Amino acid sequence: MKFPRLFKRSSPEPTTPAYDTYYDRLTGFPGVAGVDVNTTTAEGISAVYACVAAISETVGSLPLDVYRNTDNGREKAKSHPLYRLLHDAPNNWQSALEFREQMQRHVLLRGNAYAEIVWNPNGSVKALLPMHPDSVTVLRSSLGNLVYDHVDGKGNQRRLLADEVLHLRYHSDDGILGRSPIQVARDTIGLALAERTHGAKMFEQGTKLSGVIETPPGTTKEQAGQIRESWSAGQAGIANHGKTAVLPQGATFKTVSMTLEDAEWIEARRLSIVETARLFRVPPVMIGDMEAANYSNVVELARFFVTNTLRRHLVMWEQAVNRACINNPAFFVxxxxxxxxxxxxxxxxxxxxxGIEDGWMLRSEVRRIENLPAIEGIDDAQTQDAAPAAGGPNAQPDAADQDAQAKGAAA
Known part of the structure; x- marks a missing residue:
């Protein structure tokens, strides 16, 4: 049984940072590609946004129910207080989908997700309040327990105990804090950002004529500056794309940079999509890359997404909620x-x-799985067909028949 905070120790234990470096927060330092990589810039990459959306939207929309163990298996525990929080609304301003989608996005983008658990006096969960990962600092007490310092929007700090926080982790190194794919593969995301910036600048200039202008001997610095400004005014920008360039007498233009074709920019952009999908373990078809998709494998790719991508996140949710929010081992989510x-x-x-022909599934079970209304007596004919028919090959003879057979054999 878990109790509200008023029954706990009155003075907090001495604490120390649970880790040496706050690696769960992106610093924004430039990577190898020379661009700043953080959660904001990373989400600007369409493949990153699509991967995060595909996972978080699916996890948030899947039913997460509370079950009770019974003698015959299990049944939904709709009367359990946690059922309403996970199925309908965990707090006063969010639906269950919005809450779980937000938490899953925090896990994917920052490696950690936190929600304050508000307990009722009777030991049941009253509400789940999400906390932004950037506002939470994880500490370890002198007894080895974790505590969480949370700073709200007004700058007020509160300390929460471990059983007051629902903590989701992703790919943790130390078991305390998780890491996001953006942190681990910063340079991969930085390369995609650099490729996008390169293409944007190319189209911004509106021309492929990027290089140097050679002027005849005797050209002064002022004259060279005028030529450069005249060239920029007449050729740069989308509005000037395709215009014929005119150089002063004796000046020549020489290309010194790669064109988009020379750098295979388009192919590199597609490779960035595949690499980003690989980081989040999402099939490219799920984020709009249909090159490898066809009518014969699209269903299998969707099943692959469930079994190889979502499974880890779903089990993370189930085990975290079971550990932090459920007191009775007879219940589980x-x-x-x-x-x-x-x-x-x-x-x-x-x-x-x-299933119906082999006898291990009933017609009523099929209708329930397909969300169809129940039909009274639909299983009667099936159970009668499954019973051995009288006089059939599997029927057992009664006592009179056995006596008659015995007398016939003796005669």
């Missing part, structure tokens, strides 16, 4: 991914047909 794994209509129909 679990996602329902059946809708994502159903496949096409023909595959589902064949699957259900085999």
């Amino acid at each position: 679990e996602h329902n991914v059946e809708g994502l794994l159903r496949g096409d209509s023909l595959a589902r129909a064949n699957f259900y047909q085999r």
